[in-house]
Amino acid sequence: MTRKKYWMVLSGSLLSLLLLVLVFSRLDWSAFQASFTKLHFPLLGVSAMLILLSVAVRSLRWHLITGLKFKQFKYVWQATNIGYLGNMIYPVRAGEVLRIITLQHLTRLRFGNVLSSSVIDRILDVIMLGFSSLLVLWLHRGNLDPMLVEKMEYSILGVSSIAISSLLLTVIYVESLHVWIEQSEFWKGFPRLQEWLIHGLDGVRVFRSSPHPLLIVMLSVFAFTIDFLWMWQVMFAFGWDLPLETAITVGVFITIGAALPSAPGYLGVYQVACIFALQLYNQPQAPAVAYSIMLQLVYFLTIGLQGAIVMLACGFNIFKIAHRSDTTPSP
Numbered sequence: 001m002t003r004k005k006y007w008m009v010l011s012g013s014l015l016s017l018l019l020l021v022l023v024f025s026r027l028d029w030s031a032f033q034a035s036f037t038k039l040h041f042p043l044l045g046v047s048a049m050l051i052l053l054s055v056a057v058r059s060l061r062w063h064l065i066t067g068l069k070f071k072q073f074k075y076v077w078q079a080t081n082i083g084y085l086g087n088m089i090y091p092v093r094a095g096e097v098l099r100i101i102t103l104q105h106l107t108r109l110r111f112g113n114v115l116s117s118s119v120i121d122r123i124l125d126v127i128m129l130g131f132s133s134l135l136v137l138w139l140h141r142g143n144l145d146p147m148l149v150e151k152m153e154y155s156i157l158g159v160s161s162i163a164i165s166s167l168l169l170t171v172i173y174v175e176s177l178h179v180w181i182e183q184s185e186f187w188k189g190f191p192r193l194q195e196w197l198i199h200g201l202d203g204v205r206v207f208r209s210s211p212h213p214l215l216i217v218m219l220s221v222f223a224f225t226i227d228f229l230w231m232w233q234v235m236f237a238f239g240w241d242l243p244l245e246t247a248i249t250v251g252v253f254i255t256i257g258a259a260l261p262s263a264p265g266y267l268g269v270y271q272v273a274c275i276f277a278l279q280l281y282n283q284p285q286a287p288a289v290a291y292s293i294m295l296q297l298v299y300f301l302t303i304g305l306q307g308a309i310v311m312l313a314c315g316f317n318i319f320k321i322a323h324r325s326d327t328t329p330s331p
Contacts, residue, residue, distance in 0.1 A: 019268030023275065023289060031286035035238060036294075043237035044294070048302040050230035054223055055080060055306070061124070061219040066117045067206035072107060078310050079103035085307025088300055096122070106314070112199025113206070120207055123167050124220045129255055130160030132224060136252045139245050140280055174204045227251055234295055238287065246281050250295075253277040270296050 059077040068076065083099025090098075096118070104114045133156045141149050170177070178201045181187050187194040210216065232247035253273040258266050274292035275285055283291075 017268070019272050023268070023271045023285075026285065027289060028284070028286040031284065032290055035287045035290035038239045039294070040237045040239065043233050044298050047230040047233040047237070047298050050226050050233065051299060051302045052306065054226040054230070055084065055303070057219055057223045057226060058121075061216055061223065062117065062121045064210060064212050064216050064219070065120050065207050066103075066107075066109070066114070066203070067210065068107060068109075075106040076103060078314055079106060081303075081307045081310040082314075084303045085311065088304060088307070102314075110199040110202070112196040112201075113203035115196070116200035116203035117207065120167065120204070123163050124216070126163045127160055127167075128220050128224045129252070130156050130163070132248060132252050133256070136245075136249050139249070143280055170204055171208045174201050174208060177201055178205075224251075230298075231295065234291065234298060237294070238291060240283075240287075242281055246278070249280060250274055250277040266296075 056077065059080040060073065062080065063073045063076040066076065079099045079102040082102045083095040086095030086098035088095070100111075100114050100118050103109065103118075104111055107114075134153065137144070137149055137152055137156070178198065181194060181197050181201070187197070228244065228247045228251050231250055232242075232244055235242050235247065250273070253276060254266075254270060257269040257273040270292045271289055274295070275288045278288040278291065279285075
């Protein structure tokens with residue numbers, strides 16, 4: 001582990017510990033325990049099935065972006081599962097690197113091709129998160145400080161605009177970028193980086209020529225909808241009669257909070273995100289913390305079990321793959 005990663009892990013773990021101490025030091029334990037007494041377990045099973053569907057939908061979207069043949073979808077699905085498992089076990093979203101390395105190993109695609117397809121895949125998530133965040137601000141603008149709402153709207157629009165512009169400009173000018181990187185004397189001074197960039201632009205070419213652009217967009221919307229639906233089902237499991245917008249609010253808060261450094265599994269982040277999100281719907285802290293814990297348990301058990309099965313079936317050692325992610329992968 002590099003020194004930079006070490007300090008990121010340490011700072012994330014300390015932040016998670018601090019958040020957990022703040023949450024549980026003020027918790028009404030009797031109300032917290034009572035929240036679990038009416039838990040409806042079959043609905044948790046429904047949530048687990050929706051999580052598996054979400055993984056499959058995101059795998060299909062990434063598969064379409066890569067341009068791989070249909071029979072190779074299983075490799076993308078396996079890499080996606082190992083990536084999710086890695087995000088659970090390792091801090092600083094190391095699963096993103098693991099899924100790239102895994103897909104490269106399974107398909108023998110060039111590293112640059114896999115990397116560019118993964119970046120495009122994540123840019124689509126950033127765009128969807130931007131739209132979801134704007135929806136949450138619109139829903140709650142009456143309960144929030146107008147100045148804060150305005151600043152947040154500008155920030156979200158700025159990030160979303162950069163993501164959309166970067167994707168569109170790269171797709172439109174991919175041929176010019178390819179020629180420039182291939183012929184420029186500057187890039188010839190960095191032959192390995194030049195090769196990666198050329199391969200990455202080859203991946204962008206594949207995405208640009210995809211016959212399924214509308215399907216890729218629809219899958220992005222579908223994936224986020226499924227995420228909100230499984231979180232909503234967990235609310236029903238607690239016996240809460242809350243609208244779907246509550247789950248959208250929780251999902252956005254958690255996703256934004258997950259960008260902060262934290263311990264593996266986003267401990268503390270889930271709890272604080274759920275407390276702030278559910279406060280907007282007059283839910284007390286104790287039930288909100290109980291909900292956050294059940295949310296994590298359902299998600300981690302589902303993703304962990306499926307990821308472990310995939311890892312064993314592929315004969316992969318996720319710890320060895322993680323060690324490779326600390327080194328420079330070969331193209």
